[in-house]
């Protein structure tokens with residue numbers, strides 16, 4: 001079901017930038033990225049490795065990696081240019097209004113703190129609640145993302161979590177403040193196929209019970225077909241095709257999109 005009130009929540013407007021090469025000149029990696037994610041929609045960004053998906057996702061959190069030079073354009077969240085905000089304002093938005101889940105969950109968790117503590121910290125950073133309330137909330141979130149024995153799991157460290165369980169914990173952390181926008185950057189890449197399917201089912205269930213706007217980055221067109229309303233296809237740091245999911249999958253107009261679809265059909269056959 002498509003849930004969208006039509007208002008733009010995230011907008012990339014000609015967003016461009018790159019990294020300095022050996023000669024000091026900026027080598028562009030994002031070349032005028034433009035798309036709009038409407039509030040309530042399930043948006044996908046697809047494209048091969050190196051096409052600029054993760055950099056775009058980071059920019060949507062107001063994060064520019066070290067060495068990245070922004071050369072033009074803007075990323076707006078609810079109308080505000082994220083790059084015009086100072087770090088303190090961005091910290092308020094991250095985790096509470098926009099959350100991101102990365103590919104390698106165990107690397108994203110801090111190895112020296114328990115998983116429970118890390119989920120509680122996100123919650124306490126943004127809400128004035130007691131440690132007890134934060135603990136209850138964190139436990140409830142772990143339960144919601146289907147981590148068995150949440151009470152016991154809260155006390156464990158990231159290395160005691162499997163890849164799939166760590167991904168669920170990261171999802172709990174991302175969702176605990178009920179963000180308006182959830183960005184998932186290849187959330188199932190590197191996991192076993194059955195665990196991938198479980199995580200995708202979980203994301204679909206969460207979507208069904210909330211109105212959260214979701215932006216899924218993936219190279220799995222099967223998942224896109226199952227979940228998304230609109231799709232941006234990225235190639236070489238630019239959006240080469242932007243359309244409804246149905247149109248992209250059944251009547252792609254860009255040769256690169258056609259190639260992606262042909263490749264994914266080959267993968268399915270093999």
Ligand SMILES: Nc1ncnc2c1ncn2[C@@H]1O[C@H](COP(=O)(O)OP(=O)(O)O)[C@@H](O)[C@H]1O
Nearest residue numbers: 019029048049050051052053054055056065067
């Ligand atoms: N820190 C960095 N320094 C230099 N180049 C980078 C850095 N991060 C990303 N890039 C380059 O930017 C391009 C886009 O990267 P990325 O957004 O991670 O692609 P994707 O997520 O689509 O695989 C790639 O060519 C990558 O090599």
Ligand SMILES: [Mg+2]
Nearest residue numbers: 053054055185
């Ligand atoms: Mg990436």
